[in-house]
Amino acid sequence: MNSHTETMDKVGFHEEDSFLQGIKDCIPTLLGYISIGLAFGVVGSASGLKLFEIALLTILVYAGSAQFIFCALILSGTPASAIIFTIFIVNLRHFLMSLTLAPNFTNYSVIRNIGFGTLLTDETFGVAITKIMRTKKISGKWMDGLNITAYLVWIASCIAGAFLGQWIAHPEKWGLDFALTAMFVALLILQLASVGKTKLAKNLLLIGLIALCMYVFSYFMPSHLAVLISTIVVATVGVVIDR
């Protein structure tokens, strides 16, 4: 390898792994953060949350679907313990994502690793795992650039939405309450697309079972509990039929 190529490689390597490149690689996901964040702010204020509570939820919990579910549960007067347990179950998927990413950061300090995990979302996970598949390596600076950009844009969008929501008196008249359902539909379709065609039939079967469980359980328990128990039952069925 001549010196020219070597220099190019070093420069290329450096730029590829920089904080700035992390910010750049976050940009394609920002439209998603902004539109869902705005919708969340509006739904949050429609659910009777104060601006301060919306900001706190966004800053501390930082998870799109969980924040929407939080509003729905607060609105339906769900007890605190059930809300926290539901949010735990809803966000448990992050555990799997962290578990997938963590082996790539073992040479960084525990504090840096806690930082990577704290700001992990579905979207940053998606971008990071794509980067690892493509370049076979990932740097802490790049991860921080990606994570911090996503975090700040999400907070700004949610708070902007909350301001917007104060002027929209009846969000359900504008269909805004459906933003929640529509987002779950889109996330579900994205999940189905990501698991691939070979497993599609089995996943559709599981969705059918969920619909059946939800219908039956809804006669005996509040809907948030039906969501939890249906999920636990059908995920177990998924493991059994996967053997």
Next chain:
Amino acid sequence: MSTTSIIWIIVGCALVTWLPRIIPFIFVRNVKLPEVVLKWLSFIPICILSALVVENLLDTNGSFVTLDWPVFAAFIPTVIVAIRTKSLSTTVIVGVISMAAIRFFV
């Protein structure tokens, strides 16, 4: 619900969200989850997301559980757009417009 209790619920939610996010990053060198647990976790996203969609489609107010027809009517174009575009933002926008149109005309 009072602001104080909402703040405590938020703090609780933050804690149970944060721990699963960071624990693998702290312990990945030492612990390995059993294959069957990982498999079970891999089914959670699809199961919980479909359960949440179904929850919104059901009307549980009457003596029988039925479909919530206006919501179901908005659900159909939303699913089609989600499959076609695979885009969160487009799906949300189309879903909201469909729901608003249905509430306006029905």
